[in-house]
Amino acid sequence: MKDPKHHQHWYNLTSKWASPKKMKAVGRWLTATVNRFLPHASPTRVTKLHQDLTADSSWGVDYLLTTIASCLIATFGLLSNSAAVIIGAMIVAPLMLPLRGLAFSACEADFGLFRKSLLSLVGATVLALFISWFIAIMVALPDFGSEIIARTRPTLMDLGIAITAGLISGFGKVRSGISETLAGTAIAVALMPPLCVVGISVAGGAFGNGMGAFLLYVTNLLGITLACMIAFILSGYTKVTKALGWATFMTAFLLIPLGTRFFQLIEQERVEKEINRKLANETITVGQDVDEVKVNVRWRSNPPLVNVTLQTDKEITPNEVRLVRDYLNATINREFELVFYTVPIRRITTEDDVLLDQDSPENLLNDFQNSDDFSLPNYDFTPFQRPHNSP
Numbered sequence: 492m493k494d495p496k497h498h499q500h501w502y503n504l505t506s507k508w509a510s511p512k513k514m515k516a517v518g519r520w521l522t523a524t525v526n527r528f529l530p531h532a533s534p535t536r537v538t539k540l541h542q543d544l545t546a547d548s549s550w551g552v553d554y555l556l557t558t559i560a561s562c563l564i565a566t567f568g569l570l571s572n573s574a575a576v577i578i579g580a581m582i583v584a585p586l587m588l589p590l591r592g593l594a595f596s597a598c599e600a601d602f603g604l605f606r607k608s609l610l611s612l613v614g615a616t617v618l619a620l621f622i623s624w625f626i627a628i629m630v631a632l633p634d635f636g637s638e639i640i641a642r643t644r645p646t647l648m649d650l651g652i653a654i655t656a657g658l659i660s661g662f663g664k665v666r667s668g669i670s671e672t673l674a675g676t677a678i679a680v681a682l683m684p685p686l687c688v689v690g691i692s693v694a695g696g697a698f699g700n701g702m703g704a705f706l707l708y709v710t711n712l713l714g715i716t717l718a719c720m721i722a723f724i725l726s727g728y729t730k731v732t733k734a735l736g737w738a739t740f741m742t743a744f745l746l747i748p749l750g751t752r753f754f755q756l757i758e759q760e761r762v763e764k765e766i767n768r769k770l771a772n773e774t775i776t777v778g779q780d781v782d783e784v785k786v787n788v789r790w791r792s793n794p795p796l797v798n799v800t801l802q803t804d805k806e807i808t809p810n811e812v813r814l815v816r817d818y819l820n821a822t823i824n825r826e827f828e829l830v831f832y833t834v835p836i837r838r839i840t841t842e843d844d845v846l847l848d849q850d851s852p853e854n855l856l857n858d859f860q861n862s863d864d865f866s867l868p869n870y871d872f873t874p875f876q877r878p879h880n881s882p
Contacts, residue, residue: 531727532665532726532727532728536728537728537729540595540664540665540723540728541595541599541601541604543664544591544592544595544596544604544608544664545592545604545607547588547589547591547592548588548589548591548592548593548604548607548608548611549607549611550607550610550611550614554585554588554611554615555618557583557584557585558585558586558615558618558619559618559622560583561580561583561584561585561586561619561683562580562618562619562622562623562683562686562687563622563626564576564577564579564580564583565577565580565623565683565684565686565687566622566623566626566627566687566690566691567626568580568638568684569623569636569638569639569684569687569688569691570626570627570630570632570636570691571636572636572637572638572639573638574638577638577684580683580684583683584683585615585683586612586615586682586683586686587660587682587715588611589607589608589609589611589612589615590608590612590657590660590712590715590716590719591660591661591664591719592604592605592607592608592611593605593608593609593612593716594657594661594716594717594719594720594723594738595719595720595723595728595729596608597716597720597732597734597738598720598723598724598729598730598732598734598735599729599732600732600734612712616686619683619686619687619690620686620689620690620693621690622687622690623686623687623688623689623690623691623694624690624691624693624694625690625694626691627690627691627694627695628694632695635691635692635695635697635700638684639688639691639692639700640700642684642685642688642703642704642707643688643692643699643700643701643703643704643707644703644752644756645703645706645707645710645748645749645752646749646752646753646756647746647749647750647753648753649681649707649710649711649749650710650714650742650745650746650749652681652711652714653681653710653711653712653713653714653715653718654714654715654717654718655718656681656711656714656715656718657714657715657716657717657718657719657721657722658718658719658721658722660715660718660719660722661718661719661720661721661722661723661726662722662726664722665722665723665726665728666726681711681715682708682711682712682715685704685705685707685708685711686704686708688700688701688704688707689701689704689705689708692704706745706748706749709745710745710749713738713741713742713745714742716738717735717738717739717742720734720735720738721735759788759790762788762823762825763786763787763788765823766786766788766797766819766823766827767784767786769818769819769822769823770784770786770799770815770819771784773818773822774815774818784799784800784801785799785800785801786798786799786800787800788827792828794825794826794827794828795825795826795827795828796827796828796829796830797816797819797827797828797829797830798830798832799829799830799831799832800832800833800834801831801832801833801834802833802834803833803834807831807833812829812830812831815829816828816829
């Protein structure tokens with residue numbers, strides 16, 4: 492057993508070096524040491540950058556018009572589920588301008604530029620939310636497309652994209668060899684579309700989607716701001732200050748929700764592969780005389796819904812689906828619902844009975860469900876959709 496005086500000695504030593512004054516002194520020493528090895532831009536170039544960022548961060552007519560235009564393009568692209576239209580919003584890219592001013596002013600402790608940049612950013616955010624919400628109210632879509640849903644589930648990869656885009660933006664502002672158009676394009680992808688998704692989701696009452704999209708928006712804001720700070724510091728236009736530490740801390744705090752979602756996606760992918768393997772190798776219903784098995788899991792359903800599309804000529808009964816569902820639930824130790832879609836399928840109307848034939852179940856169902864015939868009330872789809880019946 493160690494001498495109590497030994498513990499007291501280490502306690503006193505630790506307390507001495509862990510005191511607030513000592514920690515601040517160590518922090519100042521580290522900051523000064525790092526700044527000593529960084530490049531230093533000339534005062535003329537720093538002044539020029541400050542003037543440019545001040546002009547970029549101002550709330551003027553040009554900034555207002557580009558914000559409205561970018562929001563309209565992104566909102567209409569999201570509502571029409573068109574990736575090509577959403578890409579058009581990249582060209583405008585207004586939100587990148589005050590973000591760079593925010594990053595530079597935070598490092599320089601320039602309250603005037605910081606306030607101007609923050610007001611421009613908050614103003615554009617509120618305006619974009621209102622425009623996207625109003626348009627979504629007017630259009631009143633019954634459901635959300637994949638372009639909207641894709642922006643409601645941020646992960647660590649989105650933070651990586653934001654940081655990369657921020658670095659391009661920061662270096663693009665201070666280095667003539669890097670195109671600012673490229674920087675603006677990268678940032679516009681990450682900022683305006685998720686912001687518009689928040690407004691669209693709130694208009695549709697999907698507050699869960701809205702929270703996810705807002706998390707993506709905040710992730711992009713912090714990631715881009717932090718990366719711009721680093722770019723300005725590495726280029727010699729500002730020094731390492733407390734602001735960089737605070738930006739790093741706030742960005743790191745996002746690792747909790749983003750990391751949780753990221754590992755959830757990995758686990759879901761593993762479970763889907765396990766379901767596919769068990770269906771193909773361990774069940775008679777799917778494993779014999781069946782081609783082109785495709786499994787898709789809707790994880791947001793409660794319980795998760797497993798859609799199985801397969802090509803077969805044999806009849807699959809509700810009881811077989813029930814048995815397969817129970818087997819999956821028991822072996823994977825999770826509760827699922829199960830729906831089978833079989834190909835070939837028949838389209839039965841009041842006038843004809845047509846066997847629909849395609850190369851693959853996936854193409855067949857996609858083409859069929861996207862056609863105008865899918866919504867006609869006289870069609871009977873029950874022969875090919877066989878959800879299980881509760882026992």
